[in-house]
Amino acid sequence: MSSFIIQGPQKLKGEISVKGAKNHALKVIAASFLSSDEITIENVPQIEDVNRLLEIIEEAGAKVEKNGSTLKIQCSKLSKRGLSPELVPQLRSSIVLLGPLLARFKEITMPHPGGCQIGKRPIDVFLKGFEAFGVDCKIDNYTYHFKTKGLKGMRFDFPKPTVTGTETLMMAATLAKGKTTLINCAAEPEIPALAEYLNQQGAKIKGAGTHTIEIEGVEKLSAGTCQIIPDRIEAASFAIMAAATDSHIKITDCEPLHSEIPLNTLEDMGVNISWGNDWIEIKGRKKELRPMKITTKEYPGFPTDLQAPIGVLLTQARGTSTVFETIFEDRFMYVDFLKRMGADITRENSQKITIQGPTSLTGKEVESPDLRAGIAMVIAGMTAEGETKIGNIYQIERGYENIQERLNNLGAKIIK
Numbered sequence: 001m002s003s004f005i006i007q008g009p010q011k012l013k014g015e016i017s018v019k020g021a022k023n024h025a026l027k028v029i030a031a032s033f034l035s036s037d038e039i040t041i042e043n044v045p046q047i048e049d050v051n052r053l054l055e056i057i058e059e060a061g062a063k064v065e066k067n068g069s070t071l072k073i074q075c076s077k078l079s080k081r082g083l084s085p086e087l088v089p090q091l092r093s094s095i096v097l098l099g100p101l102l103a104r105f106k107e108i109t110m111p112h113p114g115g116c117q118i119g120k121r122p123i124d125v126f127l128k129g130f131e132a133f134g135v136d137c138k139i140d141n142y143t144y145h146f147k148t149k150g151l152k153g154m155r156f157d158f159p160k161p162t163v164t165g166t167e168t169l170m171m172a173a174t175l176a177k178g179k180t181t182l183i184n185c186a187a188e189p190e191i192p193a194l195a196e197y198l199n200q201q202g203a204k205i206k207g208a209g210t211h212t213i214e215i216e217g218v219e220k221l222s223a224g225t226c227q228i229i230p231d232r233i234e235a236a237s238f239a240i241m242a243a244a245t246d247s248h249i250k251i252t253d254c255e256p257l258h259s260e261i262p263l264n265t266l267e268d269m270g271v272n273i274s275w276g277n278d279w280i281e282i283k284g285r286k287k288e289l290r291p292m293k294i295t296t297k298e299y300p301g302f303p304t305d306l307q308a309p310i311g312v313l314l315t316q317a318r319g320t321s322t323v324f325e326t327i328f329e330d331r332f333m334y335v336d337f338l339k340r341m342g343a344d345i346t347r348e349n350s351q352k353i354t355i356q357g358p359t360s361l362t363g364k365e366v367e368s369p370d371l372r373a374g375i376a377m378v379i380a381g382m383t384a385e386g387e388t389k390i391g392n393i394y395q396i397e398r399g400y401e402n403i404q405e406r407l408n409n410l411g412a413k414i415i416k
């Protein structure tokens with residue numbers, strides 16, 4: 001397994017451009033199953049999660065042409081009605097293929113999606129949603145069998161907002177017969193971006209980006225071109241990194257409006273930050289960092305995907321901070337590694353930690369337990385005195401393109 005060795009502490013300087021959003025790209029790739037015509041996707045991040053999803057759809061018969069960050073996908077001849085029992089368990093987000101597949105075929109099988117180490121990741125809401133469409137779902141031995149006479153428009157109330165749940169049912173509804181109304185939907189920016197693209201292909205979706213989405217089913221979706229939106233989590237992770245290392249950097253090709261709460265949080269902590277239409281600039285800290293009470297929330301709240309990075313930054317603030325994780329159970333797998341590096345953190349329970357700061361961090365041997373905890377370890381390594389070795393960096397490469405080279409261009413010292 002590869003590792004990163006980081007020499008810290010290191011101040012960063014210069015410009016870094018943000019790549020396309022992983023969590024938009026994966027859904028748009030899945031949506032290619034909805035149409036027989038060729039689709040073009042631009043600004044696709046070159047990351048492991050995208051590679052895995054492409055392998056899964058190619059194995060199912062999709063034709064994929066890759067040219068840098070542009071993909072052309074054609075799904076006119078899908079050969080199989082089942083998804084790979086070897087590949088699907090490696091990628092949690094392969095669940096989003098379910099909507100498009102069921103919209104196109106009447107019978108499919110799919111293994112339980114895996115791949116992500118964050119807490120419990122059930123798919124009960126997806127199953128309830130598909131039952132409401134008139135799909136018969138059976139499970140045996142970790143494999144799901146779905147059968148339908150054709151998806152029928154329906155009304156579904158999400159018991160709690162789920163991002164991929166909303167996207168999966170929304171995609172399925174585009175080809176269902178009649179009208180579907182989805183209530184208590186998630187509203188993350190990747191959802192209206194997906195809806196806008198599907199509408200360009202002929203879908204009839206209204207209300208995406210709000211908590212109620214209405215979809216009028218259509219016969220078919222045609223060819224389309226999609227530009228992947230900038231990754232708001234990557235942009236804000238870089239901003240946190242600059243704050244933690246007290247650096248001056250400019251983050252370009254981003255959409256700061258999608259990260260208002262995290263950026264305002266940095267400002268409140270005392271970070272010298274400003275932003276415009278498509279850039280964010282951090283000029284170190286105005287003063288000593290202030291502690292914060294962070295509670296993760298659905299969009300537009302503080303994103304769970306920035307919980308670990310901000311946890312690292314809070315070790316550098318004077319006083320007591322708390323982090324309350326409300327989206328996932330036990331997303332604190334990075335805490336023991338940070339403590340090993342010298343952080344003073346108490347786990348109150350599976351959803352809350354208390355951080356005392358500031359503490360000097362020292363380089364140690366740590367792991368990347370999941371994608372976002374992995375980038376948090378990179379931030380910690382760049383802040384710490386001495387050498388940090390991060391194992392299992394596949395988890396980081398799942399979602400951050402060519403991160404070593406891009407950060408080294410800013411003056412980081414990372415070797416693989």
Ligand code: EPU
Binds near residue numbers: 022399
């Ligand atoms: N949930 C259920 N049952 C379900 C589905 C979800 O109980 O059938 C629960 C989850 O366990 C969780 C909550 O609902 O407690 C919300 O999870 P959600 O379904 O919104 O998460 P997701 O759609 O699986 C996406 C992102 C995650 C991001 C979350 C929250 C993708 C591919 N993944 O996951 O991104 O953390 O929304 O914003 O879009 C990441 O990029 O590192 C990542 C984990």
